[in-house]
Amino acid sequence: MNWIRHKSRSVFFKIFLSFLAIILLFGLFYMVIFQLFKNSFQKEIIDTNQRAIHDTTERFTNQFSRLQVLMFDIYNQSNLIGFNNQLRHQAGYNVNYLKAREVMIQMRSDIYNPLFFLEDTLIYFREHNFVLSKSGSSDASYMFNRSYTSPMYPYSFWNSYEGEQESFTLLPADTYQISNELTEKKLMPYVYRQPDSPYEVIGLIDIDKAAQSFFGESDDRAFAILNAKGKVLYALGSLNQEELPSFEAGQKAVLKDGTYYLMETGAEGLTYVSAVPYSHVSSQLNRLTGGLLLIFCLSLGVALAASYFFSRRLHKPVKQILTTVLNRASNSPVPDTGSITEYDLIQNRIQELFREKEEIRDRMNKHKSVLTSYSYISQLKSINMDISEWEDFLSDDGSFIVVLYHIRFRMNPVYELPLHTDQAVRHMLEHIHLITAERYPGSHTFQIEKNEIVSIFKREEATHLEELLQEIRDVLNEEKELFLVTIAISSQVSDSSEFNQAYHQVKGLTAQAQLLEESQIVTKQRVLPTTVNLSPSQEKGLLDALQAGSEDRCLQIIDQALEAMQRKEAGIAQFRFFADSVAAKIMGYLEMAQIDKNALHSLKQWSTRIAECHCLSDYQGVFRQLIEASCALIRKKKDTGEEPLIAMFMKIIHNQYAEDLSLDYLSAKLNLSSAYLSVYIKEKTGLNFSDHLLGIRMNKAKELLACTDLTVNEISQRVGYLNITSFNRTFKKAAGMTPGAYRRQHVVQTHASSS
Structure with missing residues (x-):
């Protein structure tokens, strides 16, 4: 019992007991919170899915x-109304099909808008058996039996389709075979037709894409859209008409056959149903329960281990202090006991320690310690005397010359460097210092940057400096398979205050050095090539080759440019500038082509390796890796549809037609030259930039004239014309009449068609 009572008063026991009490308290609190959370979690899952369907x-x-x-x-477009009137009242060769083209151009801008999730919009002239779509016009039987083929909606269906009483009718989704893309998609027809109308508008909705965007993707959930009669229009996942339960009035959730069915009714009369298996709810609950229990057990184990560890750590130093004190004063009287045994013993010894400290201090004040004196002398001797020599060197009135050794380690050395690069630079420093100090004792050599060594020579001593540097270069050239060194010599400097100017001078000389595969000496500035960029024809050829995914052509253009710079003896900095510029153009085109971000990130690692290139073969090797990877990604992306450059161009002019757009603005935004962009647009679309912009502005002006009460001046400003005279002249040239006459004609045609 005495042993137990003695241990219970120790530091270790009391600290460990305190930790256990805290762990027990938090464990109980955790269990209560877990039980409450578990009871409400299942209801929260159902509410979350209900909010999701809402x-x-x-x-x-x-x-x-x-x-x-x-x-x-679309149905009320002036061009469409005019085209329909011509079909009805004129012979085929008198019909102005340019109006149909304007309708299709306007439809494309809407179809390509990702917010609408439209695969296509069809305008069906049933009386004339004629259909307009985004890709052109065709016979109705060809359109519904070949271009957009569906078992549920063949040509015979649309030929006899009468529709509902409502103007807008949503039909059940079906799988379409799209011949233009050689793919299958599930599309949902959305029909707009007025009673006794000669044509109807059919929107083919990419319902799978819309459902995945609005509802999300899930392996175990299902989703369905029902019309007002309860018929399934579309189903995502394994959900059919027979499985759906009946919902009572006001009821939004039903559990049937182990599945929760959640219902929500939209404002347009459609019903949306989500099916969530009960196993989905229970699995989440089980994962939560198992995860929280595992975390609790791990936390408990870690807490117990940490408690024991920290208790031991707090106890051990106290025990060591006690051992030391007791060994030094074993005959000291035992103090009065307190609540903790260890601290009581320390308190009993503290006075003795103070007395010993005072005795030692008195002895030190009376006697000089030989050991202390020796320590001070040793510290004085350790001061670096080279600093004073350097100060003497700079304070001298004599002139001096600065030599810079710029070291570049090869990207792919012939054999592995036996030392780390920092150690290799240090060895070169020591070697250069030995050679220069032996020949010129007054010189100084030191490392100024990670890959730069500087030597400073007195002018009067450096009479044969170039011979010395030739010897150093020959020695360094023996290791040219591992590293290349550019040695730059400054002009004579008359004062130490000009050292910074001399240093920047030799830095500039190293940047002008040629891209050679050996160490070299640069003594003066030279005339460099004026242009280090791709020519317009080379830039066009490179972008065309990238677009085609032709890596051989890309590499041929880049190699020709690099070899031309080599022949012109371009400087190292110019090669770096050229390589960075070309890599930026390649990465810019890939970003414009909407290549996957993860793939772009891996390509950027190759572009950053340009900083490690120090010879022509290095640049060619890095560009080969970059081009091969880029062309592979472009070829993979190439089959996905429209040219990315044209898509971006069309998006800009459709969204910003009212602004002061110009070819220079577009070329800067697309990172291309104006000349190349103009030729590219004409080649790919058949129209030049100004024709595209004029067509969009005139179509928008006609729409505003026909459908709004805005004044002609207001309309001209809205479509990008600040001068109404210029707008009137341009509109008359495009439409054959003034804006006012066009508005009056549209009013007359509208009244005529309604009567």
Whole structure:
């Protein structure tokens, strides 16, 4: 019992007991919180899925509202109305098909808008068996039996389709075979047709993409859209008409056959149903329970181990102090006991330690310690005397010359460097110092940067300096397979205050050095080539080759440019500038082509290796790796559809037609030259930049004249014309009549068609 009572008063026991009490308290608190959380977690999962179907319903409702506005605008386009009137009242060869082309151009801008999730928009002239689409016009039977083929919606269906009483009708989704893309997609037709109308607008919605965007992707959840009659229009996942339960009035969640069915009704009368298996809910609950229990057990184990560890660590130093004190004063009287045994013993010995300290201090004040004196002398001797020599050197009135050794380690050495680069530079420093100090004792050599060594010579001593540097260069050239050194010599400097100027001078000389595969000496500035960029034809050829994924052609252009710079004896800095510029153009094109970001990140690692290139073969090797990887990504991306440059161009002019757009602005935004961009647009689209911009502005002006009450002056400003005279002249040239006459004609045609 005495042993137990003695141990219970120790530091270790009391600290460890305190830790255990805290662990127990937090463990109980954790268990209570866990039980409460577990009870409410299942309900939270159901509420989360209910909110998800509610959000999905709102998104689809807004999406169908946007499509209704879009289809209404297409249906009432002035060009479409005029084209329909010509079809009805004129012979085929008298019909102005340019109006149909304007309609298709306007449709494309809407179809390519990712917010609408449209695969295509079809304008079906049933009386004339004629269809307009984003890709052109065709016979209706060809369009519905070949271009967009569906078992549910063949040509016979659309030929006999009468529609519902409503203007907008959403039909069930079906799988379409798209001949232009040689792919299959699930599309949902959305039909807008007025009673007794000669044509109808059919929007083909990419419903899978819309559902994945609004509802999300999940392996175990399902989703369905039902019309007002309860018929399934679209289903995502394994969900069919027979599995759906019946919902009572006001009921939004039903558990049937181990599956939660969550329902939400949209404003347009459609019903949206989400099916979540109960196993999905229970699996999340089980994962949470198992994870939290595992965390709790691990936390408990870590807490116990940490408690024992920290208790031992607090106890051990105290025990050591006690051992030391007891060994030094074993005959000291035992102090009164307190609450902790160890601290009581320390308190009993503290006075003795103070007395010993006072005795030692008195002895030190009375006697000089030989050991202390020796220590002070040793410290004085350790001061670096080279600093004073350097100060004497700079304070001398004589002139001097600065020599810079710029060291560049090869990217792919013939054999492995036996030392680390820092150690190799240090060895070179010692070697150069030995050679220069032996020939010129008054010189100084030191390392100024990670890969730079500087030697300073008195002018009167450096009479044969170039001979010495030739010897050093020959020695360094023996290791040219491992590193290359550029030795630059400054002009004579008359005062130490000009050292910084001399240093920058030799730095500039090293940048002008030629790209040779050997060490070299540079003594003066030279005339460098004026241009170190790709010529316009080379830039066009490089971008064309990149677009085609032709790595051989890309490398041929870059190699020709590098070899030309080599022949012109371009400087090292110019090679670096050229390589960085070409790499930036390549990366810019890949970003414009919307290459995957992870792939771009790996390519940037190659472009950053340009900083490690120190000879022509290094640059050629890095560009080969960069071009091969880039062309592989471009070839992989090439089959995905429209040219990325044209897509970006069309997006800019459709969104910014009202601004002061110019070819120079677009070329700067797309990182291309104006001449190349102009030729590229004409080649790919058949129209030049100004024709595209004029067409968009005139179409928008016609739309505003036909559908709004804005004045002609206001319309001219909205479509990018600050001068109304210029707008009137341009509009009359494009439409054959003034804006006012066009508005009056449209009013007359509208009244005529309605009557």
